[in-house]
Amino acid sequence: MGTDTVRTEASDDAAGRRREQRGWYFYDWACSVYSTSVLTVFLGPYLTSVAEEAADPAGYVHPLGVPVRAGSFFAYSVSLSVIAAVLVMPLVGAAADRTGRKKPFLGAAAYTGAAATTGMFFLSGDRYLLGGVLLVVANAAQSVAMMLYNSYLPQIAPPEERDAVSSRGWAFGYAAGSLVLVVNLVLYLAHGSFGVAESTAVRICLASAGLWWGGFTLIPLLRLRDRTPAAASAGAVSAPGLRQVVATFRDMRRHPLTLAFLLAYLVYNDGIQTVISQASVYGSEELGLGQSTLIGAVLLVQVLAVVGALTMGRLSRIYGAKRTILGSLAAWTLTLAVGYFLPAGAPVGFFLLAAAIGLVLGGSQALSRSLYSHLVPPGKEAEYFSAYEVSDRGTSWLGPLLFGITYQVTGSYRDAIISLVIFFVVGFLLLARVPVRRAIADAGNPVPERI
Structure with missing residues (x-):
């Protein structure tokens, strides 16, 4: 094989790697608006207000018959989502390594989370239980998707490039979070000028994060590629739930x-x-x-x-x-x-x-x-x-x-x-x-x- 052929193949490999890296950055761009606009700013106060609307005279709501203070409902929902994520992530991770098909798992997790977040538009009145379910699904799905997203890093970047590639991914995420948060805050603070109620403005902000998440997830799904699993992983068998965590x-x-x-x-x-x-x-x-x-x-x-x-x-x-x-x-x-x-x-x-x-x-x-x-x-x-x-x-x-x-x-x-x-x-x-x-x-x- 001639020197020119080797150089051409190396150049093609580098170009393909750069294409994957650019696609990888865009998943952080896609999902970070959920963390910023939904979890950090809008959902906590709004879901709490919905739970308070549904509370009894003593200030309690009763999901599945369990008395819960309305002011604690958001925190408990987040905790439940963490438990769900901890049980699911090792199981999905082992399956993704065993099959070598991370991309379908990433797409399923991302679009599950995006759909749940978009569905928060319907969180109104006293539908606190709907809000809790959507939060648990969205937060757990985001954790699973981020685990799969992070696992691409050693495959798309050689050792000498990983610090820079990882840093650019975080930068893309924070840039998207800033951009969407500015737009959301304009709508929220000037909702009267747009002819919508404050609660409607919040629901639009929540749903827009889901639409953003789902829309931009298309880019990494188009650019990332699956790889043949290593021999050690190909023969592995996924154990259910906690057993896989322990394994x-x-x-x-x-x-x-x-x-x-x-x-x-x-x-x-x-x-x-x-x-x-x-x-x-x-x-x-x-x-x-x-x-x-x-x-x-x-x-x-x-x-x-x-x-x-x-x-x-x-x-x-x-x-x-x-x-x-x-x-x-x-x-x-x-x-x-x-x-x-x-x-x-x-x-x-x-x-x-x-x-x-x-x-x-x-x-x-x-x-x-x-x-x-x-x-x-x-x-x-x-x-x-x-x-x-x-x-x-x-x-x-x-x-x-x-x-x-x-x-x-x-x-x-x-x-x-x-x-x-x-x-x-x-x-x-x-x-x-x-x-x-x-x-x-x-x-x-x-x-x-x-x-």
């Missing part, structure tokens, strides 16, 4: 350094997720800031997370992914320390805090994903990324629990927010102890020049 983690015991990274990730990521979910509570209750300020801060986080993800992706080329993540964890710790001393009634300080969160948020998550992708044994991408998502979702109650207990004991949201530093300090120490180059080699993957 996956039992298999991971053969790769203790991968488990060591996963432990570090679940600790510091729990801190990240808690800061995101509790920052608005801190801003409203401790700093006395209004709803418009809080929504503006959410939008600022989304915009700057794009910049942060791309910047940290570039830094990883110089310092390596592990060192860059460690630097981001130090930045998270400093951000919380500054937040502790913010004066009440000072929106400028809160916006600066939001800017700091945005700059480290996208990059720390993107590089964690790409670093983990090096630690996954070939042929077990979807199964191992299901463990990654389970670790993310399954422990996401620890941070809020610490936050709540600290507030209950001290009566201070400042003490509650600073208590979260423990997650970043412990996560930093655990990650610093992981010999990532040896972990990559032990997983059977080529070790990048800089990691």
